Amino acid sequence: MGGEVRYCSSFSQGSQLTAVSPAPTYSDMRVLLTGASGFLGRYVLSQLSQRGIDVLVVGRSCPVDYRGDFRQVDLLQSSDCFDLINSARPTHLMHLAWYAEHGEYWTSPLNLRWAEATVRLVETFAAAGGQKVVAAGTCAEYDWSCGYCREDATPLKPASMYGTAKDATRRLLAAVCSARQLPFAWGRIFLPYGQGEDRRRLIPSLVEVFQGKRPPFGVNASAYRDFLHADDLAGAFIRLLLSDADGSFNISSGRPTQIAEVVKSIATAFNGDPDTVLRLSSERPGEPEILFGENGKLKALGWQPVHSIAGIAAGQER
DSSP: OOOOOEEOSOOOGGGGSOOOOOOOOOTTOEEEEEOTTSHHHHHHHHHHHHTTOEEEEEESSOOTTOOSEEEEOOTTSHHHHHHHHHHHOOSEEEEOOOOOOTTTTTTOTHHHHHHHHHHHHHHHHHHTTOOEEEEEEEGGGBOGGGSEEOTTTSOBOOOSHHHHHHHHHHHHHHHHHHHTTOOEEEEEEOEEEOTTSOTTSHHHHHHHHHTTSSOOOOOOTTOEEOEEEHHHHHHHHHHHHHSOOOEEEEESOSOOEEHHHHHHHHHHHTTOOTHHHHTTOOOOTTSOSEEEEOOHHHHTTTOOOOOOGGGTTTTSOO
């Protein structure tokens, strides 16, 4: 599948996102981006493109409406990975690809295959003279019983196959990159939202309730979570890529938001009655009452979230 670089049709996702301020050119950079067809990857690709950074998108399928370099590659195949790196010669690697089927990824054995594929990709990139690696982790690596996930302090105690595989991947990548003296930044993603996310996730599902497209359902209304717009998340990954960042970083809002407030905000946006959902509220056994992340390390790099939780329904398909 490691075919020639080709060009896809016009890319329009960025027109719906927050504009990026004029930035210097990055003529010496060539970024290999994985996962660009996914919910979060589309935002990252848009911001890279807005900055004029040379990007090679790789994956099984080209992102919809993307115009630029694309190579069809199955990252789970070792030969494709080797041929890709040695022919494309990227300077930077932004690795977002992983198995993410809603409701399945928590326990899927494919997590193990993606852990192996990720390490192989980074090993090959490092051996070819790559200059920096940025990869996506997850808040599921933490011990959620702690509630407030502090960088470099809260214990890493994943409770799922997904979290365990991500944590193991980070440790292996850190060892690979350390041996090569290659800068490596790992971004632990909390709860992203925005246009294009799976309709089965919490916020799109609530939007559909207040649009009258689906019946109300119960939520853990008293729980607090850390929601971050995908555009802000993409900005965080770009910041990690372009800075001297090295190590693990929480990509989070740093603010706990009660789910009941999310329900009320979405209901208000659609002139709905939040009580149709809130009266069905019930606790979820095994879920933490509070889950949010410290983001001081990311802010120290100059990153700040732009989007407010007050506009959580904005940009959702209507």
